[in-house]
Amino acid sequence: MEKSSVNNNQKVAKPANHRATSYDVARLAGVSQSAVSRCFKAGASVSAKTRAKVMKAADELGYQPNAIARGLITRRSNIVAVITTEFTNLNYPEMMSHLNAKLSEHGVHILLFTVGAASDMRAVLDQIWQYQVDGIIAASQFSDDQIAQCRKRGIPLVFYNRVFSDSSISSVGCDHFEGAKLLVEHLLSRGHKRFAVYSGPNDSAVAQERLQGAVTQLKQAGAHFDVYQGDYTYDSAAASTVEMMSSARELPQAVICANDIMAIGCIDTLRAKFGLRIPEDLSVVGFDGIAASKWQAYDLTTIVQPLERMVEATVSMLMERIEDSSIPAEKRQFGGKLNIGLSA
Amino acid sequence: MEKSSVNNNQKVAKPANHRATSYDVARLAGVSQSAVSRCFKAGASVSAKTRAKVMKAADELGYQPNAIARGLITRRSNIVAVITTEFTNLNYPEMMSHLNAKLSEHGVHILLFTVGAASDMRAVLDQIWQYQVDGIIAASQFSDDQIAQCRKRGIPLVFYNRVFSDSSISSVGCDHFEGAKLLVEHLLSRGHKRFAVYSGPNDSAVAQERLQGAVTQLKQAGAHFDVYQGDYTYDSAAASTVEMMSSARELPQAVICANDIMAIGCIDTLRAKFGLRIPEDLSVVGFDGIAASKWQAYDLTTIVQPLERMVEATVSMLMERIEDSSIPAEKRQFGGKLNIGLSA
DNA sequence: CTGAAAGCGCTTACAG
């Protein structure tokens, strides 16, 4: 207050370091604060003369509208929560990059959350409510109660590569069931008759779909197969391989893995521990199409998920529901592309 | 206004779906709005009785304080911008998970930006200013001008694994120079005398440090070596390997790669295209300690970056500077751990 | 410990 005596025809001297506000710009440009606001709103009616004055002043002060204040009044934060798990192995940086690019087209930003244990989800959701996000993209599991909370709060939610039977839930995914069938068909066409199937974790619906797709097709063909429990990791596949090699009376001709990482673990173990050649002695196939699947050491036959298409669909589905919350749920499933490598 | 006649002892009937505000809670609990606010502020003085009433009401209404409104008045968004590039290959999901965990301890959230081309940076920074982030963690390159802008706006900035000679810039990194020297020392101790060095991209200061570390140590030992230009990618290493094998009069005994991905590309190519054995015919070493470096097919001798320590340091350095902007810049460099695998 | 009031930096009818 004492400082105001220095320049008594202004409210109070702003500290030098203060971020410029629309009032500062208005004063410098000699217009009202509302005029400044309009200049930063697309499609608002402002005369060219006013706009020029305002833009000049804004530039001078390094003014940028405060998105936080804007969000408070428009009730649109232009922020979307993205929830992933630590164990997402599907070309994570690439996916994030696409996600960022697609959301940017809508002027939307990503508030990122990584959940480990299921117990974290509660805390994460609390944070999400507090930040008034416009929507949620979840690449993690939700409980029914958590989904209900989103609905009650009117926050659109789209799942990425998660499977829910409930038809009122929106999700984008790859057709894991069909993908697995495609792989099996391919192996059958190569004359394979005895199979091993390395499953993913039991609590992953995606892993179960892949398993069912493979099993269904194998049974239909009357092929012989054994299932080995895994959990998507390299080590689990290595362990299953040791178990398989020591217990099987007759070697399988092909191993169908729940994902690429497991296929890699299987191949490495077959080669290093048992001196087998891939694909001469045994075929191995994966699922996902991660970068390493193309490395010459593996050159996996696998199902490549159409990452960019899936991300694009996720974003457009979410944005539609942010614009109009009455749009009913939708499930979109993309067929994966069978990539025939040298591993089978 | 017409609607107020319906229930004239309240302001206006809130729409059913409206998110509860502190006023709603206050009304239901029969206290003032300030009292509600205090109940959600740690360390504020509220009687147990008032707190109980408020919490009960808040629970009933599903009330959570609006972090956006809070940020507006406290000038603390509790949001930090994290800028990465599409090509970060260093255990990205793991790093993000640690980052998220460490920042959560401070009640801080991540606004994620992925930059591709340098041209994107301008747009990204504009967005960052608008969102009033409390600080920036950058795993991407900044121009001098961009760094100056952060400083002018008083936004703390910490670089992650980027090298700047300017001592007024805070950064956390791995000691790439020493790491590369360690690798060379190890190879020399195994009796190697002729080397190939696969460099990373020229515009990466980190890659240059690794290169200089290796070259310095090789020169000091009087060893013979050739440098092949690469760009951190698998394909660039594969190409360099073909070039090396067709041009070198005498095969090198060891290949020093700028990162693990290149070491893998090199090994795959030596094996697949030239039928060589690793390490019997040739040693190959990498840098980073990515997950794939431990796969049996490679079992790389490499420098493992202490991811968690580095993330922890980044977060604590940033938080310190958010609390007190007068703290001078700091550079922290962690020694990498030499992991001796079977590739050398 | 508690409540009334001002204000954070915007947007948006409203009247001119």
Add this chain to the structure above:
DNA sequence: CTGAAAGCGCTTACAG
């Protein structure tokens, strides 16, 4: 096209 004014949902002196 333009400006004065109200209000988004909070926090925080201030007075009691």
